[in-house]
Amino acid sequence: MTQDLNQMREHMLTAIAAASGLDALEACRVEALGKQGTITALLKTLGKMTPDERLVQGPIIQGLREAVANGIAQRKATLERAALDARLASETLDMTLPADAAPAGTIHPVSQVMDELAEIFADLGFAVATGPEIETDWHNFSALNIPETHPARAMHDTFYIQQGIDAKAAGTADEKTTFSLLRTHTSPVQIRTMLSQKPPIRIIAPGRTYRSDSDATHTPMFHQVEGLVIDKGITLGHLKWTLETFVKAFFERDDIVLRMRPSYFPFTEPSVEIDVGYTLVKGKRVVGGAEPDGWLEILGSGMVHRKVIEACGLDPDEWQGFAFGCGIDRLAMLKYGMDDLRPFFDGDIRWLKHYGFSSLDVPTLSAGVGA
Numbered sequence: 001m002t003q004d005l006n007q008m009r010e011h012m013l014t015a016i017a018a019a020s021g022l023d024a025l026e027a028c029r030v031e032a033l034g035k036q037g038t039i040t041a042l043l044k045t046l047g048k049m050t051p052d053e054r055l056v057q058g059p060i061i062q063g064l065r066e067a068v069a070n071g072i073a074q075r076k077a078t079l080e081r082a083a084l085d086a087r088l089a090s091e092t093l094d095m096t097l098p099a100d101a102a103p104a105g106t107i108h109p110v111s112q113v114m115d116e117l118a119e120i121f122a123d124l125g126f127a128v129a130t131g132p133e134i135e136t137d138w139h140n141f142s143a144l145n146i147p148e149t150h151p152a153r154a155m156h157d158t159f160y161i162q163q164g165i166d167a168k169a170a171g172t173a174d175e176k177t178t179f180s181l182l183r184t185h186t187s188p189v190q191i192r193t194m195l196s197q198k199p200p201i202r203i204i205a206p207g208r209t210y211r212s213d214s215d216a217t218h219t220p221m222f223h224q225v226e227g228l229v230i231d232k233g234i235t236l237g238h239l240k241w242t243l244e245t246f247v248k249a250f251f252e253r254d255d256i257v258l259r260m261r262p263s264y265f266p267f268t269e270p271s272v273e274i275d276v277g278y279t280l281v282k283g284k285r286v287v288g289g290a291e292p293d294g295w296l297e298i299l300g301s302g303m304v305h306r307k308v309i310e311a312c313g314l315d316p317d318e319w320q321g322f323a324f325g326c327g328i329d330r331l332a333m334l335k336y337g338m339d340d341l342r343p344f345f346d347g348d349i350r351w352l353k354h355y356g357f358s359s360l361d362v363p364t365l366s367a368g369v370g371a
């Protein structure tokens with residue numbers, strides 16, 4: 001009898017271990033522990049035994065039942081885990097993928113406008129210059145005739161960086177070499193260019209700029225394009241012609257009217273703010289029109305201040321020039337019709353699909369810079 005039971009136990013545990021799925025395992029369970037099951041039948045025999053027989057057989061049969069029940073439970077857990085793993089593997093979802101078709105990027109309107117600017121100004125003989133986004137006090141302010149005590153420093157809502165703050169506290173700061181802030185405008189590229197190149201100079205410098213400011217038309221990071229011309233005999237007339245030519249090419253129409261308003265920047269003298277005329281089309285402001293309905297301010301400019309030319313080691317009696325600075329994001333909004341700046345930098349694929357450009361849409365003057 002014990003011999004038989006041992007064989008039965010071996011046989012059952014082998015079948016359980018070999019069960020390839022939950023259905024096969026259930027079949028094993030029914031066969032052993034079901035109503036008509038082998039072990040169930042054995043348990044029933046206990047009732048007919050004498051107390052002495054039961055004392056011996058009881059623990060053996062109960063032990064068999066327990067071993068088989070445990071074996072089934074273990075195998076069940078293993079099979080269930082495998083089933084879950086298989087399901088998780090087959091149902092993997094990449095939540096970062098767009099819901100439709102294959103991922104396809106677009107050229108951001110800011111990049112597109114930067115390419116348009118480079119194309120327009122290259123045609124006028126301007127090269128593209130760059131400078132660091134983390135700047136020194138001297139390049140961002142002092143060299144541009146904005147000394148430490150100048151109120152314009154406060155107006156710029158500057159982000160200062162810890163490295164500069166620490167150096168100042170330790171007394172090791174040098175305004176010319178300690179990188180201490182995020183540039184508040186692209187004008188420090190004027191300084192870097194005049195220091196590294198010999199005039200005549202004709203450059204534009206598009207790039208990121210930073211001010212602690214945030215609403216529908218201001219973001220802490222934004223884009224500017226700087227323009228700088230240094231040569232002999234440069235006058236305000238050259239500035240006016242250059243800007244008019246640029247604005248006409250950019251908005252792709254000839255009926256552009258510019259208005260020059262006297263203004264103030266520490267680094268230009270005289271300083272002029274430039275407005276562009278707009279006409280109302282179905283209640284929307286559209287840049288252009290020979291008889292404007294109103295004016296939109298688009299850029300700041302002026303003749304480079306003598307002190308700035310001197311700070312760069314040039315003789316202001318020999319070299320003169322003009323400079324301008326213009327918000328690129330604002331140019332994009334005026335040309336392509338967005339009325340909120342903040343979504344520019346949200347990275348929302350729907351916005352990018354709507355306002356973005358095809359990578360094949362390379363701006364050229366012959367094909368039209370806006371395409």
Ligand code: PHE
Nearest residue numbers: 185187265300301323324325
């Ligand atoms: N840097 C100025 C600004 O950010 C713009 C400017 C540039 C004005 C060059 C004059 C000349 O507001």
